[in-house]
Amino acid sequence: MADALHYLELTALAARLKARDISALDVTRAQLDRIDAMDRDLGSYVHVMAETAIAEAKAADAEIAQGRYRGPLHGVPIAVKDLFWTKGIPTAAGTTLHRDFRPSEDATVVRRLKDAGAVILGKLQLTEGAYSDHHPLVTPPKNPWNAGYWPGISSSGSAVATAAGLCFGSLGSDTGGSVRWPSAANGLTGLKPSWGRVSRHGAFELAATLDHVGPIGRSAADAGALLGVIAGHDPNDPTSVFNPVPDYLAAAAQDVQGLRIGVDAAWNSDDVDVATQRVLADAIDAFRALGAGIVDVRFPDVMQAISDWTPNCAVEAAVAHEATYPARKDEYGPMLASLIEAGRALSALDYQKILLRRLALRGHVTALFETIDLLLIPVHPFPPVTLAMIQTLGEQPDLIAKLQRYTCPFDMTGHPTITLPGGASADGLPIAFQLVAADLDEATLVRAGAAFQRATSWHRRHPSLVSRRQH
Template sequence: MTAKATALHYLELTEVAALIRDREISSREVTRSQIDRIAMLDGELNSYALVMADAALAQADAADAEIAAGRLRGPLHGVPVAVKDLCQIKGFPNAAGTMVHRHVISDEDATVVQRLKEGGAVLLGKPQLTEGAYSDHHPSITPPKNPWNAEYWPGISSSGSGAATAAGLCYGSLASDTGGSIRWPAAANGVTGLKPSWGRVSRHGVFELAASLDHVGTMARSARDAGILLGAIAGSDLKDPTALLAPVPNDLAAINDDLRGLRIGVDTVWNSDDVDVGIQAVLAEATRAFSELGAEIVEMRFPDASQAVSDWVPNCAVEAAVAHKATYAAHKHQYGSVLASVIEAGHAISGMEYQDILLRRMAFRGRVDAVFGAIDLLLTPVQPFAPLTLAEIRTLGEQPGLIAMLQRYTCPFNMSGHPTLALPGGFTQAGMPVAFQLVAGHLGEAVLVRAGAAFQSVSTWHRRHPVA
């Protein structure tokens, strides 16, 4: 499908960027179109917590003036994007899905926001998220709807980022992932989600859920677009000493449709054990496509991740309790029951228990690192079952086994810190998108983007969109 055959709001970021760069359309026209579309659709979709229309139009006008003068800032210049509502934007609230922080105005930009502005991106607004980026929306907030079917789950916690990107209400979005919160919404909404290595992106000015598990990443319509967004925000940061000093490669420079020499590991046992046959079919088709692109498919066994999945909840709970230590005691009545329960659980875990978790986590990370001595990428599901309806999600609290299954392929790579890419790979008979996941070695974002772009050069799943 060519750019001209696609509605403006469903173009890929790179496509609309080229139109703006070549002055076939102005950033103001694109931004105005997006704002009007949000006004038309988002009253029902609820994907945005905050729309910044006036500020966005001012940024678009500035971009147009600079582009007309020949001062191009980069691939995001003049392109409207969204920023999950846990990243500070100076002069606007940073609610993080909570009631406690909904009126707190940020006095500085998060580093990722500063870098988007430096790249000339237009910030449309802040998509909605679950309370504190944990597993449920605050009771007083209307959750975002899945634009494919409102009866289905839109994912957590970056639910608004996924819904807005899928519905053509932005050309990409910043999101975060602590246990799967980029990959679940990407899968549920049929978009591409890139969770980088832990530390690849600064967390300065980003509201914490669990500091050592939080990853700031990107959602977009393609792997190429997700890589462009990541390239704009990644890199070291004096304001965040945990941001890695490693140079940020040009992920797009390595993109080609020839994957010869790339080794993709497949653990057929892990990928099929209690996994829906439809998910297995998507994995098989992806495996075939990668093989035809020249990649070597390597049969292997992935280290047992069950303990890492079990440890994720208490690990997250302790760190969430720390993240909310300044507000929880005095404002407990403003917290929803789900986030309050995880904070209380964090308070109940002893230092020795937490240290045991950290030691097991270090050992697991080492075992995963060793895997990438023999392969370049790992292919897995995002989740082992078909897209969930809202009715099924409401029963999760009564089914701990189902929660563990949902976390099976996502939480391990927050515990280990390895980068992952969720890619649209098919649809169910009910018309809902299904995704698969690629995992790379530490700082392997470039190979993820390369493989994802190659797959999307021979597939069209990422080009499909909701009818609207």
């Protein structure tokens, strides 16, 4: 059963559960068996919540049988990044500092998943504090496509588990690219919503004004189904917006006829490798064939925003960790500690200048979306990243800037983006691209992503894990 089911899209599984063609209990047991068989090698889970998952699956089956269907997540096994509070379950946020922390309540997004009838399989590994590296005492998850390649940060476990068929979707967070990089590296669809679209209550902070909570799935429709449940105003997070939550699954059924897709040919080709440019060109051709209009645009220069992202993140991380840093400095890994130190050292004048530049960039990007509906860009300008390359980032600031070029600007402005698999490298590793939309217009991202995925099959490629299962 597991072999027949584990790579189903969430929305396809939901239809079978609703029709009672299969039980949530059988699917959940199959997922737990698969996790037990494979995750020793992959390392995507921090905690597997088998007992509660079985109970939630039994409850879902009973409710569905009684005609009390809650929606497209009812009975679907998913997992969440281990920075979202889960009542009574250790929630460490990738740290050793918080490994014994057991929240007394669920994060809002976890509560909403449970209210929707989802089965929570467990908590997924991440980088320390959701920053750029795993704690030295934490073993990073492995990319299921090839263990020698980067699985992405910081939602590494979320993407690895979803790509490997160890859950049917997951929740991550994105402060500088942390939904998009792992989704691209693992051949998945990741949706970074607008800032404020999803409550951050009960989520460990990295940088409050940059943190975005978003779903990782196998398709745009899957991401839309997840976002539709977790989005919406939350009184416990006064920064969450009151804007009504659209029907993302209805948006996924629409075509893209007449949509205006902006392309900055210069930005998309500036030191961008040939394979990535080919993926962009193929995506443009696909959207044009589907009836969208391609519009030449000039995107604002982002070099200052890329330079500003780290000190902006650093100040906010220093605030987030004020209770434990420097008091428990020795328990921090070197990367997160250095970020916090930089934040504590930045002057108020320099921080205010960053905030003013952020507002100006947001204004320029908002104006651009008066002329287009979507912007098409890379996720990063090079092909899939090896672990050897990532290990040199600390000595190559230019490489870090390239990695962040197409991601962190949209954390700085808060605009939503969707990451879509669009091709493969010569070695068969996934290559993705992004679509960006106007503030709070995630529905158009889901609409365009789903249309692209009806016309292509890149999102239906999956890693072969046979050799791992035999070990």
